[in-house]
Amino acid sequence: MSRAYNFSAGPATLPEAVLLQAQAELLEWRGVGASIVELSHRGPEFMQVAAEAEADLRTLMSIPDDYAVLFLQGGATVQQALIALNFAAPGQRADYIVTGHWGKTALKQVLPYVAANVAANGEAGGFRDIPARASWQLSDDAAYVHYTANETIHGVEFRSASGGDIPEVGDVPLIADFSSSIVSEPLDVSRFGVIYGGAQKNLGPVGVSVVIVRRELLERAGQPRAEIFNYAAHVRGESMLNTPPTWNWYLAGLVFKWMLAEGGVTEFARRNARKSKLLYDVIDGSGGFYRNEVAVAVRSRMNVPFFLCDDALDKPFLAEAKEAGLISLKGHRALGGMRASIYNAMPEEGVQALAAFMRSFQQRHG
């Protein structure tokens, strides 16, 4: 087949224009006689790529100057461990809001390092809603409060455009895993102590993570740790304490330029609202043939999980979708069913094609 519409949850689809540019430049980058993946990270060529990527991300997200931006290896999971090591004293209390699988993962990583207080947990309700802010049992001496902005498996999202759903937690630094919803709509970065995420959903390629950290937090002593686990050292070393994942960083930079050219986060917020509404409308209008059980107010705009009324239809659904050029729709093994991940790089045409396919599949099998 030619290129399909790929609804993978991450690694996820990339803008075709970005892939075409990366392809054209793969053997030789801008007349320097080598691929960007073959050049020293400390040479003038890559230093420029790195600086442009940071500047473009700062523009995209309106990141204030008192925040440092890091491009690191390890994925969100490594950052989850490093957050405790860098921002909490040994055994200090830290508050965790658990609204899905990834919130549980974040909590698990820090158990050796902090006294984790699960201040709110949606698991009893199957992670179909976010516990009301008034019910959260926050500590008054927490090092920080951690939450997961968007849960890719359960399809539950704290919405950020209005600022209304960024939790108010007083003077305690708010730390959020934004792996799967970063740059999908405007966000007031100044509300956060740390925003972090793996890049493989909205930011571009797998293999590089972004950490945006309020500089004053870097003065915390944290816990005994290797220099390579020290965020302040990474800031001093401009994310090059050791050899960074240059190609992945470069590809993320191309995605940033593409997003800016397309109109930035305000435009993507509009597209993402339209895209997710299209799918939820098909599901809600299917008379129960398709089912999404998440509370409407917290439904994710990035990941739309849904079930068919009969499990026996899962296989034909996936097979016929693939025939129609719609791939990677199988749900996460933890939940089953289907899932359509529709990050910034998924064009509206792709979502329209999926919506049309879902209606047609229902007509044929309903």
Add this chain to the structure above:
Amino acid sequence: MSRAYNFSAGPATLPEAVLLQAQAELLEWRGVGASIVELSHRGPEFMQVAAEAEADLRTLMSIPDDYAVLFLQGGATVQQALIALNFAAPGQRADYIVTGHWGKTALKQVLPYVAANVAANGEAGGFRDIPARASWQLSDDAAYVHYTANETIHGVEFRSASGGDIPEVGDVPLIADFSSSIVSEPLDVSRFGVIYGGAQKNLGPVGVSVVIVRRELLERAGQPRAEIFNYAAHVRGESMLNTPPTWNWYLAGLVFKWMLAEGGVTEFARRNARKSKLLYDVIDGSGGFYRNEVAVAVRSRMNVPFFLCDDALDKPFLAEAKEAGLISLKGHRALGGMRASIYNAMPEEGVQALAAFMRSFQQRHG
């Protein structure tokens, strides 16, 4: 220019055949409708890529079955910290052999975790030789002995083909940073507890690291740590505890297939011996115009650092080399001078071109 001969120390030159294949497949991988960089790491396509890469590396290096092979993020520096966390009890003694810049880095990472004993240190001699084995002050209760097989900056290498220069350390596990000389010649893996390295020199692309670990070592309790810092958990999770750097892993796999097709490590050992001899012969035959001060028996086959007789010639040397299509020859800022890195992917023609250029430059400026 078109593609030059690129002597970068890492990220380093890649086989052109590998880049061409990656370029051809970048928008769509084997008819699946998406790039390999856009596919789920848990899907059948990438799982096959991952399994083939491991199998090919096992073949290339004749890795025994009682060794696990991991493909991880973080680079060698992160592995250096994890080695202490996984294989030493808190504050336990560990022996370090320091023969250059990277040995010092390895030592620095573990100071928060172990009682490091520097059993041998070549720094007083400017890292121009490896302290004789008889002079090493090994502990009798060390958790492990660590050394750096090849020092890319100082150009000092423990040779491995004959087995003679793998240090004999009794029953204590030997752990070695092989970032810059892995798969450059045959190696008896069974002599080691752990072999690790970043991939961006001989194994291929930056952004993925390889850790080869004797399985019985995974039973050690180590130190309190997050699951994501636990090698045993990574082995159980088949290097997919979290989203791995799929494209980098894929590219490494293409390099492994290329190396096997070219004749494997025995063939590369022959080529690397010829390549390094060519450059050392030019240097030693230059009557002092070029200078390499490393003891002949431990000169690196991978990185040939050299100085010109007059610093004022450095700039013209680099400028004329670039004109001749020979790039990235500037030495590391810690040492100055020049450096030619000539890993597996550097063709013999490239080294011949450099040798000819060096002779011609001497004629014109000597």
